[in-house]
Amino acid sequence: MASRFTINRSVVLCQIPLTVIVVVIGVTAPVLRPGLMSNSTFDLGFSMILLLLALSVVVPWRELPRGSLLVVPILDFVAIALLRAGATETQPALGVLAVFPVLWLMRSSLPTWAALVLTWTGSLLVTAWPLLFSFDPSRMRSYLGILLLPIVMLCIAVTIRVMSLSARARDLEIERKDRELTDLLRAAMDRERVLTAILDTVDVGLTAVDAHGNTTLTNRQQELFNRLATGHDTHRSLYFGADRTTPLPLEKRPIYRALTGQTYADELIWVGEGDAQRALSTAARPIKNADGRIAGALIVCSDVTELVEAVTAKDAFISNISHEFHAPLTSVLGYLELVMEDEHPLPAHLKGYVDVAGRNAERVLHLVADLLSTAGDKVRVHPRPVDLAALIEMCVRSNRLRAQRNKVKLQSDAQDPLWTLIDPLRISQVLDNLVSNAIKYSPGGGVVSIHAEETETCINLHVEDRGMGMTEQEARQVFSRFYRTPAARHADIEGAGLGLAITKSIVESHGGAISCVSSPGKGSRFTVSLPVNGDVSRVPQDSMEESV
Structure with a gap:
């Protein structure tokens, strides 16, 4: 029912403009064109227009064969021909009403050639209607004027069809883009649902x-x-x-x-x-x-709450255990010293045993000190003006004997003096850790060089060796607590993997940074960068006050 109503409405809308114009002409005829409505031919055309409007409303066009409704514009040509013939004397321009059925035909689904044929034939019927009953061969030249309206209507028809095809092409393009946009929107909504599900998971x-x-x-x-x-x-x-x-x-x-x-x-x-x-x-x-x-x-x-709490618990555990170990170890070392200093000398073999016990106790005590140093992320620093070049020279002297035992040659090259604001004890610890590591990880001998230089913003300290070296990944992990390279473990080199972690903490507490560049079999280069004039403003104040 809805489809039928839609089709009938379309037919009525196409027919109404012509009907309204004809009705207006008929209503105004008694005043403007007396005698027009008394013409039987005009009356027939007028009645036919009204009848066609009525048929547009009541005929079930959807139930009729396809194309049946084109009968209406074809009959419009006949009605317009009657109107024009009945008003030739008073209203000869009524023939232009043929444009309405022409519009209808050219917007229909008829093939272009069929619509043009009907347009030409219908328009010619409008102008030639009087000749159907009074043809005079002697007036053939004057009859050529009847072709003007069909030609004009044909041009209008062609223009309408071209515009209609162009509009149809645009409509199809719009429909295609609309489908594409709909598909894109649907796909975007699907992706959004997937993304939302992933994000919520x-x-x-x-x-x-x-x-x-x-x-x-x-x-x-x-x-x-x-x-x-x-x-x-x-x-x-x-x-x-x-x-x-x-x-x-x-x-x-x-x-x-x-x-x-x-x-x-x-x-x-x-x-x-x-x-x-x-x-x-x-x-x-x-x-x-x-x-x-x-x-x-x-x-x-x-x-990361659980991780932070686990790290805090681990640090507390290490700190507590280290404190618990420190007192008995100190006591053991004290009693061993008393034994060694007793007025009654020990036999040689017992003295050797006690000496070994003492060295191992000292080693454990140093390990406990390292554990204490790494129990927290921050260390206590007390910066004061210090000549870094002098600290380097002291470090070289204290490690020279160890270097000779490992057949390593120590070289230092530092600008003299290098005054800056640092904690001398902590930076000495950094130097000792880096130099002793360079000697320890050069089992085949070689050269360990210490170089320091001052720039506008920082003091750079380089410690380089030609030892066993590390891979790039190992160099990134070497500052982690308890980390030791597989090569160091395989070579059975002593160490707990805490020295470089302590070194990093000390350097960062000074507002500096430390990095490592290394290559397997070619050695390593550690670089410490400290702010000029001890710029510790970047260091939180509690890192300078917190006890280890």
Whole structure:
């Protein structure tokens, strides 16, 4: 029923313009064209137009064979011919009404040639209707005027068909693009659902924000972190620093830092309060547009509470065990010294045994001291003006005997003097660790060189050997606690893997950095960079005050 109504409505809409014009002419005829409505031919055409409108409404066009409704425009030509013939004297221009059935035919589904034939024939019928009943061969030349309207209508028909085909082509292109957009939208929605499922599955919090800090994307895990960070009051901000109690200022929060262009990783913050407080390892990266301006940021948060607590427990355990070992070892060494200094000398073989016991006790005591040094991430430093070149010279002298035993030649090259603000005891420990390692890991002999130089911003200290060396991956791990390379373990070289971890902690407590470049069988080069004039402003104050 709906389809039938739609088709009938289309037919009526096509027929109404012609009907309205004809009705207006008929209504105004008594005033403007007296006698027009009394013409039987005009009346017949007028009645036929009204009848065709009625048929457009009541005939079930959908139930008739396809193309049946084209009867209406064809009969319109006949009606227009009657109207024109009846009003030739008063309204000869009624023939232009033929444009309405022409429009109908050219917008129909008829083949172009058929529509043009009907257009020509119908238009010619409109102008030639009077000749059907009074043809005079002697007036043949004057009859040529009847071809003007068919020619004009034919031109209009061609123009309409071209425009119709062009519009149809545009419609098809729009439909094609619409289908493509629909498919793309559907695919995008599918991808969004998959992405949402993935983001909600991972245990990492993700947040994407625009340039104004408004959240554009987040996942379920991050929503949990956000609830922790606000508690029961959405206006509160429960962000804290590494000490778990100091509120984190706005300029140090992840989103603010990312929107200012900072890129960082593994920054520890705490969110929440009480027993629900969690440690988050945060990373952020700004998102830039084509112009290079910041258009937003991506922030990633990982819950590392258990890891932080495990590391804290491990450090506490190491510290406690080290303290527990320190007292009895000191006592053992004291009593061994008393035995060695007793007024009654020990037999030679017992003296050797006691000497071995003493050396091993001292070795264990040194190991305990190293464990104490690595129990925390920070060490105590007391910077003061020191000549680094003098420290290097002292280190070379103290390691010369060990170098001779390993057939290693020590070389030092340092600008003299190199005054800077450092902790001499700690930096001496750094030098001793690096030089002793270089000697120890040069079992075949060779040269160990120490070079120091000062630039505008830092003092660079290089310790280089030509020993066994390491792979690139081993060089990245060498500063980790208890790490020893497979080659060192295979060669049975003594060590606990703590010296370089302590060295790194000392250097960083001075606001400096340490790096290693190495190659298997070609040796290693360690570089320590310390700020000029002991710039420890980058070091947290508690790292200078905390006891080991």
